[in-house]
Amino acid sequence: MRLAPLALLLLIAAAPPSRPLAVDLPNDEGLLPERYGVSADAANGNCLGCHSAAMITAQPRLSRVQWAETIAKMRTVYGAPIDPADDAAILAWLLAD
């Protein structure tokens, strides 16, 4: 059965919405924490403009190559304004897991 039978459809058919809708989105994640004494300043300064901290903290342990590729992708594909001078400090924090 691909389409609901007409009788069922008449019972459940919803008209297109007409009322405006407005919502507020929470973000309580805050900043990335220091890890084993390695500062998260560079990661906080460069990585949280487009996504919240959990995008990073939810990842599995990745290799230096995988994280470097990720930084490169954020810069080249998504246009993230990551300061190249910060790459080493970002990587150091990402790998201090």
Next chain:
Amino acid sequence: MPRGYTFPMLTRRALIASLAAAPAAAQVDLGFSDNGLRPTTSAFPQKSEMILQRSTPPLLETPMSVFDAHDFTPNDRFFVRWHYPFPTRINPAQHRLRVTGHVGRALNLSLADLARLPRVAVAAVNQCAGNGRGLFSPRVPGAQWANGAMGNALWEGVRLKDVLALAGVKAGAVAVRCSGLDAPAGEGAPDYAKSLPVDHALTDDVMIAWAMNGEPLPMLNGFPLRLVVPGWYSTYWVKMLDQIEVLDRPDDGYWMAKAYLQPANPLADIAPGAPAGPRVPVTTMRPRAFVTNIATGARLPTRAFTPVQGVALGGDHGVARVELSADGGASWLPVQLGPDHGRFAFRRFRGALALPPGRHTIWARATNAAGVAQPAAQNWNPSGYNRAGVDAVRVEIA
């Protein structure tokens, strides 16, 4: 965006009530080999308790217990996945759907215009191409979903092909590109747009939906309009749909040509570390079954028969059968299938296994009406797409 409208859920009283009802700092273990703990949250608008994968842009996962209790995933438990920021105030009376490109006449349609077309409804599973990514071994980067980046809903609206007929698709059309109101924060990032082959866009299946389970789409699920592509992964189900462009050439945009690509074989399967080889866009879903009443690692009491229930999807065909095994696939036992809501919908199931005291691994395997079954060996690819193999559930009977 129109302003000045406050959604009732966000009154101070409602907010306090929701906070009071929420368990304090609840966490779930998604069962990954590492780093699988996630908080749950009821803080998102029009959503009750969800697994928080990321706040901004939101990634919210549905707990498996929800699938255990519903054929149709409630809107307030339906998973959420955004790539980019999106408007949070929308007046549907002012929303317009533009149809442009290789057509006889360009259109600028209101929701009232759409409502004059024949109405259709379909029950269909919406599943992220990366559903289950966090369960792959070896692990791969990306949104670390367990198996809750999916849901089943009754979608209502109109057929895409009827909208395209109004515009008049010209000979030589190749693809139909759809995009929504979401937009990247920074300059230089590619706008999110996905294309269907024109032949697929003109089938009866593909629709433009404004309702989900009898209610307007929640904001986080694409209010006021989204594309519905039954049998295909969610990446094509463009949310907050406002633009349809008929192309007379293949879509070479980032989201078709560079992202959401899988190894060019039906299981999207390559050996870890092997060269990527040719890649093609992810499209159709595979049959999958999920045990929903037993979390992996659970300890259960000894019973003559241990009930095993769950939910299955058939991919682009209906679910033909689901079977259980507790001996590594040497023998399979059939289960009882629940109500049939159509070939694209979830099909719940329940069965039982005679499990003596000790440790066991339960497999549930779905086979669809085209005869495609889940493989026992898990497929793998470096993007974590198209997870298709049987998901093992480990239990201890004590």
